[in-house]
Amino acid sequence: MSVHKYLNLEATTMDLGYAEQTLWEISHGNWWAFSSVFQTPAFAVDGSLWLYPLAYGFRYLGRTYFLFVVQALGTGIAAWGLYRIGNLRGLSRWQSMFVSVTFLLYPAIIGGSQFDFHPDFIALPLIIWAYYYYRAHNPSLYYILLLSAILAKNVVLISIGGWGIGLILWEHRVKDGIIAIFLSIFTLVIEFKWLLPTYFPGANESLVLSLYGYLGHNFWGIITGIFRHFSDVLKHLSHDGVYAFLIFGPVLAFVFLGSASVMAMLSLFIFNAISSFAAQQAINDQYQVILSGWVFLALIEALLRFKPRRNLVIFATFVSTMFLEVMFISVVIVPLMTIHNNYVAQVKQALSQIPMSNVIYTQNHLGLWAYRYPVVGIATDQAPGRLVDTLPTLWDEASKKRTFQQLSLREVQFVPI
Numbered sequence: 216m217s218v219h220k221y222l223n224l225e226a227t228t229m230d231l232g233y234a235e236q237t238l239w240e241i242s243h244g245n246w247w248a249f250s251s252v253f254q255t256p257a258f259a260v261d262g263s264l265w266l267y268p269l270a271y272g273f274r275y276l277g278r279t280y281f282l283f284v285v286q287a288l289g290t291g292i293a294a295w296g297l298y299r300i301g302n303l304r305g306l307s308r309w310q311s312m313f314v315s316v317t318f319l320l321y322p323a324i325i326g327g328s329q330f331d332f333h334p335d336f337i338a339l340p341l342i343i344w345a346y347y348y349y350r351a352h353n354p355s356l357y358y359i360l361l362l363s364a365i366l367a368k369n370v371v372l373i374s375i376g377g378w379g380i381g382l383i384l385w386e387h388r389v390k391d392g393i394i395a396i397f398l399s400i401f402t403l404v405i406e407f408k409w410l411l412p413t414y415f416p417g418a419n420e421s422l423v424l425s426l427y428g429y430l431g432h433n434f435w436g437i438i439t440g441i442f443r444h445f446s447d448v449l450k451h452l453s454h455d456g457v458y459a460f461l462i463f464g465p466v467l468a469f470v471f472l473g474s475a476s477v478m479a480m481l482s483l484f485i486f487n488a489i490s491s492f493a494a495q496q497a498i499n500d501q502y503q504v505i506l507s508g509w510v511f512l513a514l515i516e517a518l519l520r521f522k523p524r525r526n527l528v529i530f531a532t533f534v535s536t537m538f539l540e541v542m543f544i545s546v547v548i549v550p551l552m553t554i555h556n557n558y559v560a561q562v563k564q565a566l567s568q569i570p571m572s573n574v575i576y577t578q579n580h581l582g583l584w585a586y587r588y589p590v591v592g593i594a595t596d597q598a599p600g601r602l603v604d605t606l607p608t609l610w611d612e613a614s615k616k617r618t619f620q621q622l623s624l625r626e627v628q629f630v631p632i
Contacts, residue, residue: 216329216548217283221583223554224562228252228582228593230501231331233260235279235586241270251590252582259415262369262406263334282332289336290328294319296343297511303350304515310529314518317533318511321465322543323503329548333501338367339508342374346476346512349391361395365402370483372406374509375399377482381475388475407434426490441489448489455488458496462503465536466514469528473513480509499547559584 220226233250237257240248248257257266272281294315301311345360364371379395382388429447430440441448471477483506487495495502521528562584574590585591
């Protein structure tokens with residue numbers, strides 16, 4: 216599905232184009248990798264250091280198709296990890312297999328995997344296998360994989376803190392829980408109070424404020440605002456019934472009978488639910504991918520409570536997931552699959568006539584084909600306005616040294632081939 220969208224101008228510059236541009240820059244020695252799409256260095260967007268090794272695979276192993284393969288592999292490795300965890304925790308091979316298949320059919324996983332490329336699919340298997348090695352009493356691999364997941368996507372930190380609380384409250388593993396909480400808080404402080412303010416000043420301040428600005432005006436203000444404006448938080452959550460259904464409905468809410476993973480799951484759910492950005496409550500993007508991993512870890516924990524009727528619970532969750540997945544495919548995936556056009560060749564032809572020194576200012580579905588240009592931006596009416604300023608200082612500075620080149624679909628259609 217990702218390839219189909221990519222080849223039919225349905226992928227986006229805001230997501231895939233940003234990844235392409237930063238990976239291309241890194242693979243050519245520019246490790247600062249300033250993204251002109253988000254007007255910030257790559258690290259400040261997702262906090263992902265995995266972009267650096269991935270960059271060379273992107274350059275030498277198939278470009279954008281390499282990213283789609285990595286995303287698919289991440290999903291498969293996560294499913295294999297859930298199978299192994301099921302066996303380790305006492306589920307039969309058939310039961311573990313059904314849990315893994317249900318995970319692969321889970322609407323939020325399908326929705327996330329068809330939406331361009333995101334490092335969430337690198338963090339996902341790392342979290343699941345970290346959990347496996349924790350349950351297998353292998354602390355070395357557990358912490359290595361946990362740290363690797365944190366370095367893949369900074370939002371993992373939210374769930375690690377929840378995981379620590381869950382270990383303390385549900386399983387009374389105080390030492391392990393305190394270490395997880397400390398790791399979460401310590402890394403958050405390092406990133407948001409030192410790294411970002413020192414080396415990336417203002418990099419994601421406007422983004423954070425636009426998503427959680429009703430709670431506070433800075434990182435710590437937002438955290439304390441959750442408690443100071445708790446009534447506003449509850450009001451916000453009261454409108455998230457559909458989101459809750461899309462996440463917990465496929466597994467029939469059995470996940471709430473899990474143990475330590477429940478708090479990790481809830482921490483990410485609430486993190487998305489209280490955001491002002493509607494995409495964080497949708498299942499056709501990347502925001503639910505890591506959450507989905509914790510949902511199924513909690514499901515496996517819950518299944519341990521159903522020894523006599525475990526097969527029935529597994530079958531019921533499989534059927535409900537299948538039912539909702541069919542609805543999701545019918546409403547979201549099928550309409551996308553019916554889109555066919557031959558504009559890509561025309562876009563490439565148009566770009567071949569634009570000097571590499573020019574500034575590209577274009578539409579959200581076209582900019583991803585111009586990732587090799589140093590400065591690429593998209594019109595605000597083509598992307599969420601709260602995430603991209605109209606024409607920031609970057610463009611003013613660029614215009615003094617470069618020539619602007621506007622690229623639109625209307626112009627592309629008339630480029631001879």
